[in-house]
Amino acid sequence: xxxxxxxxxxxxxxxxxxxxxxxxxxxxxxxxxxxxxxxxxxxxxxxxxxxxxxxxxxxxxxxxxxxxxxxxxxxxxxxxxxxxxxxxxxxxxxxxxxxxxxxxxxxxxxxxxxxxxxxxxxxxxxxxxxxxxxxxxxxxxxxxxxxxxxxxxxxxxxxxxxxxxxxxxxxxxxxxxxxxxxxxxxxxxxxxxxxxxxxxxxxxxxxxxxxxxxxxxxxxxxxxxxxxxxxxxxxxxxxxxxxxxxxxxxxxxxxxxxxxxxxxxxxxxxxxxxxxxxxxxxxxxxxxxxxxxxxxxxxxxxxxxxxxxxxxxxxxxxxxxxxxxxxxxxxxxxxxxxxxxxxxxxxxxxxxxxxxxxxxxxxxxxxxxxxxxxxxxxxxxxxxxxxxxxxxxxxxxxxxxxxx
Amino acid sequence: xxxxxxxxxxxxxxxxxxxxxxxxxxxxxxxxxxxxxxxxxxxxxxxxxxxxxxxxxxxxxxxxxxxxxxxxxxxxxxxxxxxxxxxxxxxxxxxxxxxxxxxxxxxxxxxxxxxxxxxxxxxxxxxxxxxxxxxxxxxxxxxxxxxxxxxxxxxxxxxxxxxxxxxxxxxxxxxxxxxxxxxxxxxxxxxxxxxxxxxxxxxxxxxxxxxxxxxxxxxxxxxxxxxxxxxxxxxxxxxxxxxxxxxxxxxxxxxxxxxxxxxxxxxxxxxxxxxxxxxxxxxxxxxxxxxxxxxxxxxxxxxxxxxxxxxxxxxxxxxxxxxxxxxxxxxxxxxxxxxxxxxxxxxxxxxxxxxxxxxxxxxxxxxxxxxxxxxxxxxxxxxxxxxxxxxxxxxxxxxxxxxxxxxxxxxxxxxxxxxxxxxxxxxxxxxxxxxxxxxxxxxxxxxxxxxxxxxxxxxxxxxxxxxxxxxxxxxxxxxxxxxxxxxxxxxxxxxxxxxxxxxxxxxxxxxxxxxxxxxxxxx
Numbered sequence: 001x002x003x004x005x006x007x008x009x010x011x012x013x014x015x016x017x018x019x020x021x022x023x024x025x026x027x028x029x030x031x032x033x034x035x036x037x038x039x040x041x042x043x044x045x046x047x048x049x050x051x052x053x054x055x056x057x058x059x060x061x062x063x064x065x066x067x068x069x070x071x072x073x074x075x076x077x078x079x080x081x082x083x084x085x086x087x088x089x090x091x092x093x094x095x096x097x098x099x100x101x102x103x104x105x106x107x108x109x110x111x112x113x114x115x116x117x118x119x120x121x122x123x124x125x126x127x128x129x130x131x132x133x134x135x136x137x138x139x140x141x142x143x144x145x146x147x148x149x150x151x152x153x154x155x156x157x158x159x160x161x162x163x164x165x166x167x168x169x170x171x172x173x174x175x176x177x178x179x180x181x182x183x184x185x186x187x188x189x190x191x192x193x194x195x196x197x198x199x200x201x202x203x204x205x206x207x208x209x210x211x212x213x214x215x216x217x218x219x220x221x222x223x224x225x226x227x228x229x230x231x232x233x234x235x236x237x238x239x240x241x242x243x244x245x246x247x248x249x250x251x252x253x254x255x256x257x258x259x260x261x262x263x264x265x266x267x268x269x270x271x272x273x274x275x276x277x278x279x280x281x282x283x284x285x286x287x288x289x290x291x292x293x294x295x296x297x298x299x300x301x302x303x304x305x306x307x308x309x310x311x312x313x314x315x316x317x318x319x320x321x322x323x324x325x326x327x328x329x330x331x332x333x334x335x336x337x338x339x340x341x342x343x344x345x346x347x348x349x350x351x352x353x354x355x356x357x358x359x360x361x362x363x364x365x366x367x368x369x370x371x372x373x374x375x376x377x378x379x380x381x382x383x384x385x386x387x388x389x390x391x392x393x394x395x396x397x398x399x400x401x402x403x404x
Numbered sequence: 405x406x407x408x409x410x411x412x413x414x415x416x417x418x419x420x421x422x423x424x425x426x427x428x429x430x431x432x433x434x435x436x437x438x439x440x441x442x443x444x445x446x447x448x449x450x451x452x453x454x455x456x457x458x459x460x461x462x463x464x465x466x467x468x469x470x471x472x473x474x475x476x477x478x479x480x481x482x483x484x485x486x487x488x489x490x491x492x493x494x495x496x497x498x499x500x501x502x503x504x505x506x507x508x509x510x511x512x513x514x515x516x517x518x519x520x521x522x523x524x525x526x527x528x529x530x531x532x533x534x535x536x537x538x539x540x541x542x543x544x545x546x547x548x549x550x551x552x553x554x555x556x557x558x559x560x561x562x563x564x565x566x567x568x569x570x571x572x573x574x575x576x577x578x579x580x581x582x583x584x585x586x587x588x589x590x591x592x593x594x595x596x597x598x599x600x601x602x603x604x605x606x607x608x609x610x611x612x613x614x615x616x617x618x619x620x621x622x623x624x625x626x627x628x629x630x631x632x633x634x635x636x637x638x639x640x641x642x643x644x645x646x647x648x649x650x651x652x653x654x655x656x657x658x659x660x661x662x663x664x665x666x667x668x669x670x671x672x673x674x675x676x677x678x679x680x681x682x683x684x685x686x687x688x689x690x691x692x693x694x695x696x697x698x699x700x701x702x703x704x705x706x707x708x709x710x711x712x713x714x715x716x717x718x719x720x721x722x723x724x725x726x727x728x729x730x731x732x733x734x735x736x737x738x739x740x741x742x743x744x745x746x747x748x749x750x751x752x753x754x755x756x757x758x759x760x761x762x763x764x765x766x767x768x769x770x771x772x773x774x775x776x777x778x779x780x781x782x783x784x785x786x787x788x789x790x791x792x793x794x795x796x797x798x799x800x801x802x803x804x805x806x807x808x809x810x811x812x813x814x815x816x817x818x819x820x821x822x823x824x825x826x827x828x829x830x831x832x833x834x835x836x837x838x839x840x841x842x843x844x845x846x847x848x849x850x851x852x853x854x855x856x857x858x859x860x861x862x863x864x865x866x867x868x869x870x871x872x873x874x875x876x877x878x879x880x881x882x883x884x885x886x887x888x889x890x891x892x893x894x895x896x897x898x899x900x901x902x903x904x905x906x907x908x909x910x911x912x913x914x915x916x917x918x919x920x921x922x923x924x925x926x927x
Contacts, residue, residue, distance in 0.1 A: 010664050029862070031773060032751040033766040037759060080764035122752025123759060151752070180756075 033077045038119040039094070040073035040179030042165035043142055044130040049098045062110075065102040068133065071166035072097050072111065073179050074119050083175065094177050096169055104145040121152040125183040127201070128219065129158065130165040131232070134241035139234060140208050147205055154202035157183055160232040160241065162220045172224035182219065185228055193254040193263035193280070194247045196231055212236045212359070213352035213377055215253065218244065233350050236377060243350045245342065252342030255302055255335055255389075256355040258285025265306075265391075267334040269313045270326070277310035278331040278391060287360040291368050296379065298357055300387040302335065307395035318396040328391050335389045343385055353380040436532045441471050441551035444534070448475065448549075451538045458541070463491075466498035471551040474559075480544035482563035485525065490546065490559060493522050518548070518557060527560025539617075564588050572674035572696075574841055579716045584674040589619050589693035595676040596623060596689075602680070603627070610641050612655065612692075616648035620655065623679075623689040630686065630919040636883055637688045637701060652692040652699050659701075661881050666850060668842040669882040671700040671707060678712050686920035688883075702883035702918070706891070706902050708843040709733060714905045722905040729837060730903060736835035736847045740777045741858035741866050743827045747773040749862030768818040774859035776820050780828045781855070783810060785848070788832070889917045 046066040083093045099107040112118045146152045161168050169178045189195040196217045207214040213236035220227045231250045233243045254260040265278040288299040316323045358376050362369040372379045457478045465472045519528050531537050532555050541547050544562025572584030585592045604626040611617050640659040656670040674696050679689045682700045690699040714722040787806040811825045838844040857865035880887040890898035900906040912926045
């Protein structure tokens with residue numbers, strides 16, 4: 001008897017485990033095909049869409065202020081199945097829906113009243129904020145819900161759009177998904193210095209919390225096409241957008257920070273006035289703060305190695321060191337112009353340190369930094385900055401000058 | 405109580421006739437021979453005479469007029485031997501030699517005389533009890549009874565039917581001996597003896613089965629193996645108390661440590677090279693008459709995922725293939741449950757573009773992922789089982805019908821998604837790449853509870869299942885050796901032969917977990 005009891009014991013346990021499994025049901029199980037994948041989000045000043053207006057007329061409203069219009073871009077199972085079938089995409093491969101209101105979360109939940117597949121944010125690629133909104137609301141208010149919930153990944157990008165943000169989430173090309181397009185362009189930073197390093201939610205939050213001014217990538221849109229152009233300056237104190245850097249100024253910032261991965265510098269030959277193009281292979285920059293009593297100054301040393309990628313000066317022999325030296329010189333001049341240009345704008349116009357000078361000071365002179373960090377942007381605008389640029393051409397490509 | 409009685413009976417078989425006599429019920433049948441041939445014959449006929457295949461051949465010994473009889477079973481005994489050697493010796497040569505002594509002969513013909521002077525065959529044994537004689541005759545020996553003699557002679561004429569040596573079906577290799585065990589025990593032990601002169605190879609014989617007695621041989625190498633291990637194996641074999649043992653699977657199930665575990669704790673193999681390798685490591689092999697499957701104890705999980713080819717090939721491909729097999733084991737166990745977990749719970753963990761295409765293919769499927777996966781997994785298990793039963797010419801055709809048509813049609817009909825078909829195929833292929841059928845089927849079986857856990861709790865459930873399984877494995881032992889060793893308990897020096905197969909140059913010692921007497925394998 002005793003033996004048989006000890007044999008049934010494990011059986012009994014496993015049976016009760018099985019029962020336990022069946023009791024719980026399927027906790028938080030949501031089949032993948034019963035959800036819509038949210039992939040893009042755009043925040044704009046309130047402007048109700050025609051559908052919303054019609055719904056409101058029939059009484060589909062709740063107590064809210066119409067402040068913000070959120071546009072959700074998502075992929076519904078129906079859209080997904082029509083794009084994956086062999087026949088290829090005939091119509092749009094995404095769905096955009098707008099909601100107007102004053103709470104981000106409430107607006108998302110309103111969507112559940114309009115579609116059988118609720119939107120999930122796991123796959124959210126990009127959040128675009130309209131310039132008008134960014135100038136009038138604090139970024140931390142706009143992004144609060146996104147940062148607070150765990151569903152949206154902290155790696156999701158944040159962009160600022162020149163016009164209405166919802167326009168950047170439109171395309172006219174069949175099969176193209178606008179949110180993927182925006183997220184994909186950021187990857188091209190190895191080909192040009194005019195793209196900022198990706199600004200994700202988590203980076204935005206750290207910048208906001210540190211109280212320093214920073215840049216965010218700006219994007220333009222026209223006729224369903226987009227272009228990354230320049231950057232928005234976000235003030236460290238107000239956390240609102242205060243101004244814009246154009247493409248060349250953004251290039252200057254990239255040279256100062258040394259974070260570029262590739263790109264070109266176009267300069268003109270002094271004698272002939274023909275363009276010479278220098279392509280960056282590596283870029284290095286060091287910002288050295290100098291503190292003398294109360295005065296703070298900076299030295300910026302920029303070094304770069306690259307190749308001569310295009311040369312319109314037909315008469316020149318590119319095999320000759322003399323010519324290469326000249327080319328280096330004129331490219332250096334061009335970079336200096338870019339850097340000087342943007343420093344002027346940062347210090348005089350916006351009075352905002354968006355290139356990380358304060359960070360270098362914090363690292364090298366923490367005590368000084370503690371004293372000045374409260375009104376750093378003001379102190380920065382008065383600090384003298386010297387810069388030096390050194391470019392080296394180590395490769396002139398596979399063609400040279402003509403035989404003489 | 406019953407058990408103990410039986411154990412002592414098995415242990416003392418044939419050595420202790422006194423004990424048999426004490427039992428009153430068996431007195432009639434174990435009666436010793438009298439000197440009256442007629443009476444003995446009657447007794448024997450009562451015991452086994454009703455069998456049509458038992459032949460009684462009566463004759464006169466030489467021309468002496470002494471009645472004799474030989475008894476044998478048609479088909480089991482070597483008739484050729486009886487006709488050409490035994491009968492002529494007894495009927496022809498006997499009379500020629502001893503004609504002169506005819507008057508004194510009767511009554512003085514002893515077994516010694518027949519044994520030493522007359523019969524020219526190698527195996528002769530005298531027995532005194534009718535019961536023992538009967539049982540021996542029924543296994544192929546020939547009995548010789550002579551009028552006036554108090555004991556009978558058993559002549560070793562047993563001739564077992566054997567088949568040709570073939571390549572092992574269940575464990576085919578590209579490189580390695582093409583020899584597999586057969587059903588004959590003596591052939592099998594000879595394979596072990598033949599594979600080089602093994603020093604101190606011990607083959608100890610036991611008998612198992614209460615009604616149908618079978619020979620069982622425990623093989624080990626005396627100066628390597630841990631004596632306690634041998635003792636334990638022998639004890640467990642002695643404790644076997646069952647009517648008959650048709651296959652070594654019975655022995656395996658009766659001596660394993662934990663019969664509730666889904667994992668096999670005894671390895672079975674058809675390959676003599678594998679057995680010899682195990683013996684050399686200090687393990688014990690159990691050979692049973694009538695089956696080509698030899699058992700090896702103790703085993704570890706890592707052994708189950710190894711193939712002899714790992715050692716026959718050079719160490720780099722050996723290591724690569726072994727790692728591939730570990731991967732296959734994990735895939736076979738977890739792919740469908742991971743599929744369910746990702747589809748039903750964690751759509752956020754799938755890369756976006758893959759998620760979109762999965763959504764696209766699944767949007768018409770009416771079932772939740774669990775039902776869909778169970779449907780296909782069960783279908784493929786049925787296919788596998790059917791493929792085993794099908795006659796050989798139909799087999800491949802059915803495989804095509806099952807694999808391609810059911811898969812393709814199910815997708816077309818929108819019952820399952822194409823991704824699932826990939827998952828199911830991957831699982832099946834992975835499980836077949838595991839060199840041991842018994843562990844492969846364990847993993848295939850365990851994936852069903854894993855799927856249910858995944859459908860209940862998602863990835864969390866899969867991890868719970870994994871923890872449950874590993875905690876069981878950690879606890880499990882095979883003949884005193886932890887099942888997961890050398891991973892748990894941790895012994896880094898033996899990891900040389902766990903995930904990787906290091907060069908033979910570096911594997912100088914036998915596994916420590918076996919407590920061998922002689923730990924050095926290579927100088």
